[in-house]
Amino acid sequence: MNTELMNAFVKYMEKQEILSKLTEDEKLHGYNYSEIHTIAAIGDLTEPNVTQIANYMNVTRGAISKITKKLFGQNLIEAYQRDGNKQKIFFRLTKSGQFLYDEHEKRHNLWLKRDNAFIKQFDSETVEQVEKFMKAFNDYLEAQIMELGGKADEN
Incomplete structure (x- = not known):
């Protein structure tokens, strides 16, 4: 067993968690990982519905239903139906939801820039x-x- 390698993974995960907390914009406070990433999925997908979001995030439809219900109640997303298809419910971001999406994207891009600068030395x-x-x-x-x-x- 390679204890040093496993310890390095533990330290890596701990440091990533600390960096996430230090770089997380307070505008994202109050929302958990699943909520922010559901907002990100809705922002990334074309006409997202529960099934599409669940597949995109690789989680259950039940989990997405629960999260979207909460996001809907917080006025971060809105539901809509397409003309001619009254069975499927789709989601889009509200102005507040788009704001959180944009803040998450900024943080994600800063993370990529920071860590790519390190990787480039190899x-x-x-x-x-x-x-x-x-x-x-x-x-x-x-x-x-x-x-x-x-x-x-x-x-």
């Missing part, structure tokens, strides 16, 4: 090896989640 072969390792590790973790009856993350 040659492409090293980066490719790390990518290969991380993909394999994430596939392994996804299999563990699925084996336990869960639904894996979107990435």
Whole structure:
């Protein structure tokens, strides 16, 4: 067992959590991870409905129904139906929801810029090896989640 590697992963996750809290704009406070990422999914998708959002986020439709109900109650999203199809309900962001979407995107882009600056110091072969390792590790973790009856993350 490679204890040093496992400890490095623990430290990495702890530091990412600390950085997230330090860089999180207070405008996003009061909303949990699932709510913000549901807002992001609605902003990213064309005519998103519960099924599309659930597939995009790789979570259950029941979870998305619960989250969208809460976001609707907070006036962050609104529901609509297309002419000719009164069965499917779609969602779009309200002005307040779009504001949160934009704030989340700003934070995400700052994170990418910050960490890409670090990654650029390594040659492409090293980066490719790390990518290969991380993909394999994430596939392994996804299999563990699925084996336990869960639904894996979107990435």
